Amino acid sequence: MPRLLQPLTRAVTWTRWLHLVVTVILPLVMALVLPGLVDLTPADWLVIVLQPAPLLVLLALAVPAVRTAEGLQARLMLFPGPHARDASGRAGDDQGVSAAPSASWNDRLRTAAWLVLRLEVGCAVALVSNLLAGLCLSLVGAAFGDPGVSSAYRMPGTAWWYGLLAVLDLAVLLAFVTVVGALMARAARALLGPSAKERLARLEERTEQLLERNRIARELHDSIGHALTLAVVQAGAARAAGDARFTEQALAAVEETGRAALEDLERVLLVLRDPERPAGARPGLGEAGRLLESARSSGARVDAEVAGPLDTVPGPVSREGYRMLQEALTNAVRHAGSLPVGVRLAVEGTRLRMEVRNPLPGAGGTAGLRGGGTGIRGIRERAALLGGEASAGPEGGLWVLRVDLPAR
Structure with missing residues (x-):
């Protein structure tokens, strides 16, 4: 009833x-x-x-x-x-x-x-x-x-x-x-x-929202993950060294890296709170030197080669390339530690080529790298969205990441 x-x-x-x-x-x-x-x-x-x-x-x-x-x-x-x-x-x-x-x-x-x-x-x-x-x-x-x-x-x-x-x-x-x-x-x-047109518009809007959420997730993963990895490595190295000067340098590097990560986090949170708000400036390959110095300050021996005019690379490619390099260096520092890391950035004709290589730290590290975590997958997704490609894997005792992107 x-x-x-x-x-x-x-x-x-x-x-x-x-x-x-x-x-x-x-x-x-x-x-x-x-x-x-x-x-x-x-x-x-x-x-x-x-x-x-x-x-x-x-x-x-x-x-x-x-x-x-x-x-x-x-x-x-x-x-x-x-x-x-x-x-x-x-x-x-x-x-x-x-x-x-x-x-x-x-x-x-x-x-x-x-x-x-x-x-x-x-x-x-x-x-x-x-x-x-x-x-x-x-x-x-x-x-x-x-x-x-x-x-x-x-x-x-x-x-x-x-x-x-x-x-x-x-x-x-x-x-x-x-x-x-x-x-x-x-x-x-x-x-x-x-109507069919309205359904298509709603589907496109939903797709844009999902893409934006994925982009923000990658941004946070790359920025915060990079900062935390370097902070952990620096803290461990400073404790092991027992040297006051080295400890001071390590703390300065942690401070700089943390400040940059906080700026990225604040920018992303502002976008999440107000979707209509401009995303703000994002770093590009012109600031790659900051990443290299940050990796060196963690104790890694980074040998970098930069060729070609990076300032002519289109904004979206430059910004995504920066995040890819950031993720690659984070992985290298995390898995290779103080082993030498080789970085090559080159603009060759209409292509931007990036290569990051480091010695395999042993079977345990290799297994971790072979797992293909969210970082490597994120790099591949970024490259595919830009019309390029990315590959990563062991080659002759080295772990090599290669990225090929359109530079025009």
């Missing part, structure tokens, strides 16, 4: 009924002109409910904004929202109903079909509601001793059991309104749902 009565406690049941019943206003206004509202025949009633249809079709075909208006009404009145919650107490959503102007003739035709359907179903609901409400009133009157409360339904006598029939009549009316409202909600999804 509680489940049967549940629709009666939901506001959406009554807003759906209202959404349908108000459509009779237009037919009644037009009926004042033709055929009038006196001495109506069945043919007159047919004219009343059908004559607004051509006008509605013409309106939907000529005015794209009609779809917006109908979509907003359907969202508000046909589906649970903040004004009506479902059984779990959660607010409903838009249920796939578009609130944008018609973008194609298919949208206009579907809007026209919706308007006609809403008109005819609304007239039917208004008629049935009027008939059953009048009958309920007469039955209640007969149950209390007045069989002539309604001139349309005069009951043959009076009896208490007319009250039971009144309850049954009311239940039929409420069930009718509930079922028709649910069916119209389904029809709204079919006729007012997003």
Whole structure:
């Protein structure tokens, strides 16, 4: 019984009924002109409910904004929202109903079909509601001793059991309104749902959001991972060295690296808090020297070779190349420790080539490198998005990372 009565406690049941019943206003206004509202025949009633249809079709075909208006009404009145919650107490959503102007003739035709359907179903609901409400009133009157409360339904006598029939009549009316409202909600999804163009736009927006989230995750991984790796290596080296001067140098390197990581973290957090805010300047290959010095300060012996004009590399390639070099140096410091690391950055024609190599630190380190963690995978993804490629693996006792990117 509680489940049967549940629709009666939901506001959406009554807003759906209202959404349908108000459509009779237009037919009644037009009926004042033709055929009038006196001495109506069945043919007159047919004219009343059908004559607004051509006008509605013409309106939907000529005015794209009609779809917006109908979509907003359907969202508000046909589906649970903040004004009506479902059984779990959660607010409903838009249920796939578009609130944008018609973008194609298919949208206009579907809007026209919706308007006609809403008109005819609304007239039917208004008629049935009027008939059953009048009958309920007469039955209640007969149950209390007045069989002539309604001139349309005069009951043959009076009896208490007319009250039971009144309850049954009311239940039929409420069930009718509930079922028709649910069916119209389904029809709204079919006729007012997003077009193929809108679905494609939403999919593109969702894809952009996922790409941005992945980019931010890579940014944090590269920046914070690099800083933490260098800090751990510096701290370990300073403790092992036991030299005050070396310890001071190590702490200065940790401070500089940490400050840069905090700047990156603040920039990313600002973007997350306010998506409309510009992302701010990101480091490029022109600042590669800072990465090399940071790696050297950790105790690694970095031999760097830079060839070609790095300042001519396009901004996106330069910025992503910086992050790739950062990740490669982080891996080298983490796995190779104080072993020599070779770095080569070169602009050759229309290509930017990067190579980072270091001796394999042994079977344990090799296994870790072979695992292909998120860092190496992130480098490959960055390269692929830029139209380049990246490869990493052991070669003759060395671990070699190669990146080839377009420089034009």
